[in-house]
Amino acid sequence: MTKQVQQLDRVIIRFAGDSGDGMQLTGDRFTAGTAEFGNDLSTLPNFPAEIRAPAGTLPGVSSFQLHFADHDILTPGDAPNVLVAMNPAALKANLGDLPRGADIIANTDEFTKRNLQKVGYAANPLEDESLSEWRVHAVPLTSLTVKALEDFDLSKKDAERSKNMFALGLLSWLYHRPTEQTVKFLEQKFAKKPDLAKANIAAFQAGWNYGETTESFSVSYEVKPARLAPGVYRNISGNQALAYGLIAASVQSKLPLFLGSYPITPASDILHELSKHKRFGIRTFQAEDEIAGVGAALGAAFGGALGVTTTSGPGVALKAETVGLAVTTELPLIVVDVQRAGPSTGMPTKTEQTDLLMALFGRNGESPVPVVAPMSPSDCFDAAVEAARIAVKYRTPVMLLSDGYLANGSEPWRLPEISDLPDISQEFTTEPNGADGEFLPFKRDTETLARPWAIPGTPGLEHRIGGIEKADGTGNISYDPNNHDLMVRTRAAKIAGIDVPDLEVDDPDGDAKVLVIGWGSTYGPIAAAVRRIRRSGGKVAQTHLRHLNPLPANTGDVLKRYDKVLLPEINLGQLALLLRARFLVDVISYNRVRGLPFKAEELAGVIQDVIDSD
């Protein structure tokens, strides 16, 4: 039977199952195949904080959404075209996001009376009319997998575990994904257990063959490769890109990287990644707590290392005092905050942009800190290098504000040419700088206002720094009122004077009346929404802030150029508060704090409303 092949320009798939069902792995592999095929893509993993919530329950549902297309895309997609539901809980938890007409591939084996009861289904939705608005493909994934693995010397339980690979095979057939990489991946993953490797590959191929032969799927789909800019690409998550950015920063600054960190969701993967790259001279230190993590990083910075600490919001709260110490001792330090839903423990695996004001102001005293925010998973690389550049050049702690959405989401990344990366190295001070041959640790560079960085081991420059206010120049303890006023203003001026590029505005015809501004991870959804507006003939300008402190010099001018300024944030208006205060511009805030990224459709509606309003 020759099956029909339908051309699509883009598809959104969501894999959903129990947290033990291997949905993240399935999604990762489908993503790898999709990347290899050459589609543009964007992913959104969504998993519970519990490592293994009770099986079959709603809190235990883990999902992975993938958006891929034959053109460049900006978000993991609003609503799935296809839901793979490995059990009733996965169906129930995700059905609300599914538009009418979407495909549901359900694992019928798991739709048992008991599993249905666990999530409150009185009857089996696969067997009544309740799913009639969708196209349901009822597939006994578990039993088909077990059958396919009959010839393997595996327990039934072990065989059942491969059902995610069966599902992956089926989906790979359905969307014409290449299979070689997945086979290779499974061989490597189970290199020490060749039987398991073979079984998983067999399950994967059985899934593919099932699609090919069964009548339950009469159509398969093709999404042509996207025409992206020429270059070498790889798929990368935000946390991995951020870790690579820190490594690049170490290489480009010629400073050994020292990471002091305490495990915390969703930042731990940066610690994991960096701990694998010791051959770059990277020291990773898993500290006893958040405070020790940043303390050790600052101590290493005093000794001439590129000191970094990685954490999430609750950890930033704990590190505040040490960041203040870094402000006053004027040592380079990078504080990575992978923001998550708060306050307090909040929702550790869910995303938010609610730490902006804490990053800017969450310390005692006048304690200015530069803040940099990446706008997409791969941009975490460049943002990390930029944060390091500022830290090293200006001898200051820098906050790098990623978030859970960027951290775990992924997209294709066009690899930079190493030779194009900026040289961010600075010389250590090795000679006295005083008129009488003495060393003045707080005599500043006249241009950057940075103080000299003289590290232990440098003869003749022995000096003492610390948290007590220091006299300008000599660095001796000083309680002099005028000196304190001078030092407070000088530290502020140093940060305010950091060289950041001007804001660029995307306003194709130059006649838009409405400007949408954002910062951080909202770039994708905002840009996708802006495209929608423009496709339907609307006019809207867009700009996005990477530097939250200092703000680009032209920020006020840009804001005042438009009749209306709309600012969507995943908080209750933190940047809006700042922009209103700084520039007296009546910024229109749009805020949702659901632990999830914005949807393009949602933002398009908001932008349209602003355009239409008087």
Place this chain on the structure above:
Amino acid sequence: MTELVNGKGLSLIPKTDVKQGMKDFKSDQEVRWCPGCGDYAILAAVQSFLPDLGLKRENIVFVSGIGCSSRFPYYLNTYGFHSIHGRAPAIATGLAASRPDLSVWVITGDGDALSIGGNHLIHALRRNVNLNILLFNNRIYGLTKGQYSPTSEVGKITKSTPMGSLDKPFNPISLAIGAEASFVARTIDSDRKHLQSVLREATEHRGTSLVEIYQNCNIFNDNAFEQLKDPEVRDDITLRLEHGQPITSASKAVVRGANGGIEVVARDGVSEDEILVHDAHNPDPSVAFALSRLDEPAFEHVPIGIFRQVDRPAYDVLMAEQLEEAVAQKGPGDLGELLLGGDTWRIG
């Protein structure tokens, strides 16, 4: 007797041929402790002992937290970092772990080290970072003007405890031994010779050395250690701990007691071979721990000296070895190769 095999000591820290004197280690800053404070004696002891080490001065770093004692780095002409309350061991850990060529000192007090910074202290000890931690124990909060501290005796009447403090104090030596410390010693501000001999041993120990220094606060807790200074009684209550020597004071001796413990008896009631011989290098910490409990409840007999000094790889050395091993296995890191390391594809 157990013998030490760790030869590293100061070998990783650059030496100088230039003859140094005490004045080379004095900074130009005016020392501002209360007149009569025990800190003066400790500062003078450190300033006059450092030149003897023959280390390059620029490779010595003093890190402190908050408290009276934490002003210490300002008065030494070495590199110094006066940090924040309780965090000095953490900051020093990052410095020492990334710079094996430095002699890193932590100056702390009983509040700084055992209260707000207790967590960092115990973890530094278990990791065996190459630090010399000098814990000035005056059993009171001085800088905040006289509240009780985690080493104050129960019932201490202070500004914050007008009816007496309720909480049992820490014994810093017991705590350190319990935290897997590889070097634990106690000395006293008024005995410069002993203080310097302990500091020398601590410096040459590669790993974390914890030295508790009984230090008099003449303003808020004067004469806290008077028995150990009073010529009338001090020789009777001070039990000298010297590796390989019987543990005795002028009139007392430590012997094996009932129930597997140790006890203090009159010296003239036992024969020489019954007296416990101190083995500071014993890998088993149980006798060192038992010795640390001898001054409970209060100063009837106080062991002074090195309780424990055992070989254990230092954290900075282990960390450096992993870096070297990674390079040996896969060669030095190459950024271009790293970025190309995943599944890549080419467009155009």
